[in-house]
Amino acid sequence: MRPTRSLAALATVSALTLAACGGDPTQDPSATEEGDASKVTIGSGNFTESTILAEVYAKALQDDGVEVEKKLEIGSRETYLPALQDGSIDLIPEYIGTLATYFDKELAVTDADEVYAALEKSLPEGLEVLEYSEAENADNVVVTRATADDQGLEKISDLEGKAGDMTLGGPPEWKERAQGVPGLKKVYGLEFAKFRELSAGGNVTAQALENGQIDAANIFTTDPSIVQKDFVILEDDKDLFSAQNVVPLLSSEVADDTVSESLNKVSSELTAEDLAQMQIDVTDGKTPEEVASAWVEENL
Structure with missing residues (x-):
């Protein structure tokens, strides 16, 4: 029995030595630690700002050594959230207010911290959000300067008694x-006379408003057309619209330390002015990837 015990003891010591040195033959040497993401697939919505943000995330992650694949301009939230949940994509830029409302139709809070807390509670299992940014792109009701002056419009409640003669334009989901x-x-x-479904961002909606095809529009805070065309944002005097700070939404499977720290750095530096300027740069002919790379190189 002694030789058997000796062989068994030797085998045990050898196994422990291999394990201590990282040489456990049962362990795939190419495997990563639990929670580490070998590759992150980034998606975006079907509007310019979302594409720019996805490119910013991609560049930041790549600079931190994360392999990235991009599937951009997927569509609306109703399209890309299922893609995130079924693993077709791992990460997408989002906005805390509309995302929280998507999962909780009865959401009553509008303050950023309260909205974020509600969002964290309502997220489906397997999804999480990281730190939200100061940068916010909130929903607005916007009119031309001429309409504001002619109708005496400063706030949304000023549309009472007038909306029945007006056409409102906005993204299809707004209906x-x-x-x-x-x-x-x-x-x-x-109650507006008509709601006209338009692209979620920028040029189409702005042109329709400027040309008189619609009388009021949902145009987001950072859309450069507001400044470029001297549109008037009507004050949300009854707090209908939630805070809409930019936030990374991702699968828990890829939310390792490297990915989280990289994206949190983006959130800590990004401003609404940055988003507006990047969109202007795209309007002037640069690609979303070019403006995103330039922002990351300058700010991170």
Whole structure:
């Protein structure tokens, strides 16, 4: 029995030595530690700002040694959230207010911290958000300067008694969202003569408003057309619209330390002015990837 014990003891010592040196033959040497992401697939919504943000995330992650694949301009939230949940993508830039409302139709808070806390509680298992940015791109009701002057419009409640003769334009999802057309009716008592479905961002909506094809529009805070065309943002005097700070939404499977720290750095530096300027740069002919890379190189 002694030789058997000796061989067994030797085998045990050898196994422990291999394990201590990282040489456990049962362990795949190419495997990463639990929670580490070998590759992150980044998606974006179907509007310029979302694409720019996705490119910013991609560049920041690549600079920190993370392999990145991009699947951009997927579509609306109703399209890309299922893609995130089924693993087609791992990460997408989001906005805390509309995302929280998507998962909690009865959301009543509008303050950024409160919205973020509600969002964390309502996220489905397997998804998480990282730190949110100071940069915010909130929903607005916007009119031309001429319309504001002619109709005496400064705040959304000033549309009472006038909306019935006006056409409102906005993204298709706004027709059903609680902080879209239904919210304007519920909170402000406004019923527009017509709602015209338009692209979620920028040029199409701005041109329709400027050309008189619509009388009011949902145009986001950082859209450069507001400054370029001297549009007037009507004050949300009854707090219909939630805080809309930019936040990374990602699969928990890829939320390792490297990915989280990289994206949190982006959130800590990004401002609404940065987003507006990057969109102007794209309008002037640069690609989203070019403006995103330049921002990352300058700020991170």
